[in-house]
Amino acid sequence: MKLRDFIPHLDKPAVSGSLDTEITGFAYDSRLVGPGIAFVAIRGTHADGNAYIGKAVELGAAAIISEQAPAEDCAVPWVHVRHSRIALAQAAAALYGHPAKALTIAGVTGTNGKTTTAFLLHHLFNSAQMRSGLLGTIFYDLGGGEHVPATHTTPESLEIQGLLASMRDNGCRACAMEVSSHALDQDRVFGLPFAAAIFTNLTQDHLDYHGTMEKYFEAKVRLFQITADSSPRSALIINGDDAWGRKLVQRFEHTGRVVRFGFGVGCEFRAINVRYDFTGTTFELEARGRSFLVRLPLIGDFNVYNALGALAAAQAVGLNFREAIRSLQNAPQVPGRMERVSENSRFQVFVDYAHTPDGLENALRTARALRPRRLITVFGCGGDRDRSKRPKMAAAAEAGSDICVLTSDNPRTEDPQQILNDAKAGFARPQKQAIIADRREAILTALQNAREGDLVLIAGKGHEDYQDIQGKKHPFDDRKIARAILHQLKAERAAEREEKAAEREAMRGGFDRPPDRPDRPDRFNR
């Protein structure tokens, strides 16, 4: 394609240089520039892409797109735009032939529930023979059978457009995607014609980036503005029980396209009579004047919210509603979201991704409702993230558990001990909580001390198969580690039983009694 082919898609560009220059692609990182590639210079939080324009030209950049006026001596065509990130999104869409036009796209935003809701919606689309892609925290599903590891919950616009093009070329007709507040703030989804937007909830997270809850909320609002503007039929699906959700309803009720979901009487999609056990959740759904019995293989009130949002979106984009409800029954386990790792053990062990105060409260409320003898929680706080949520996470874990084990999550570039200190400040009774920096040791301690009927919740990392320490991702999967420890403990107990049986046999035969085996110290039974 020629540079001239892209210009009509950009927002009032001023071009200097030849429009007949061949453009084969775009890059927003100078280190990825090569011949034929147009370099989009973006001013970021740590660096300014404009500082790398010279390098990009050296590497063979075919053109420059920048918010800065053209440099006098620039050897290649220069496109001067108002917003580089928006220009990147517009150019990427043109490069890939506007793939979003071939897809029904539903975007999910909110502090918690995006991954779960997007997974459910992806399942509903596929169950309705509407092949669907998925973009989100865990992986990207391009509809061709392959899963691409996720670099971001919502990747950069250049990546998004390429992924959507693959979905289109694989025969997808739909895409369920998580839309993070960072992505919205950075125009990663600019120009996408969302058919439906879902707002799950807004509670504290990412204040390190947004600064205030109001700015965090305004970032989320952008998805609803994009969706409202994308078509007169697009649906705005909002958690009516959430305080920030109600503000969002007020912002957009004038469109006549707001659908509220939740437990409250004002919700158009309302759940009542919720019951759940280890295998899933059952509830009655009141929607459009009718009542339906819904069975969901996910546990907890919060997953009822996620299911309501997905069902409302499915209905809004034209899926058969009864079929959608029926399909929910065989929705897949969402990796690392209240994922059970203890099939045949005397106590229950769940791994969950809760990494915010509200996420922990919800996960713990759900675990408690499963009526364990004791609820033992292993949790930690991520480094290079919102520091102010750490003591609140500790307070939530302490209030919702019988026993807490505070440990490390992804310290990233922070001092793990400092993260632990930030968190433990939230404990009302710090002396009663275990603080073990090594996550594997923390999980071992919790499982070693669990007894018949207890429930151990290992929270924060969920599906993650790494631990990020000083920017290096060390292999670490809570689920694999918990399963290995359970297996080890089971073998140890079997050996103990054999030993005791041999002792009893020896006692009967009059042989000397071997010395007593000192029982493991029980750190929690008090």
Ligand SMILES: CC(=O)N[C@H]1[C@@H](OP(=O)(O)OP(=O)(O)OC[C@H]2O[C@@H](n3ccc(=O)[nH]c3=O)[C@H](O)[C@@H]2O)O[C@H](CO)[C@@H](O)[C@@H]1O[C@H](C)C(=O)N[C@@H](C)C(=O)N[C@H](CCC(=O)O)C(=O)O
């Ligand atoms: C805080 C944040 O979101 N940062 C994103 C942002 O980086 P930035 O604008 O700060 O970039 P920068 O490092 O200042 O560099 C500015 C520009 O100079 C360019 N550059 C830089 C160096 C060089 O040699 N040459 C060059 O051209 C960079 O490519 C960039 O375009 O733009 C980058 C390029 O698109 C993103 O990769 C980067 O994501 C970082 C890695 C990140 O960790 N983001 C996380 C927080 C994030 O986005 N999380 C959300 C999920 C949140 C949730 O759901 O809880 C997500 O959607 O994944």
Ligand SMILES: Nc1ncnc2c1ncn2[C@@H]1O[C@H](COP(=O)(O)OP(=O)(O)OP(=O)(O)O)[C@@H](O)[C@H]1O
């Ligand atoms: N609707 C919800 N409301 C509150 N908490 C929830 C909800 N859904 C899930 N959770 C809790 O939050 C955790 C994260 O859920 P999920 O991964 O679906 O959220 P997310 O929005 O994708 O998170 P992230 O922004 O980190 O990708 C879950 O493991 C669970 O503990």
Ligand SMILES: N[C@H](CCC[C@H](N)C(=O)O)C(=O)O
């Ligand atoms: N276990 C992770 C969860 C990351 C959540 C993700 N949404 C982000 O903020 O990058 C952490 O807190 O380190």
Ligand SMILES: [Mg+2]
């Ligand atoms: Mg997610």
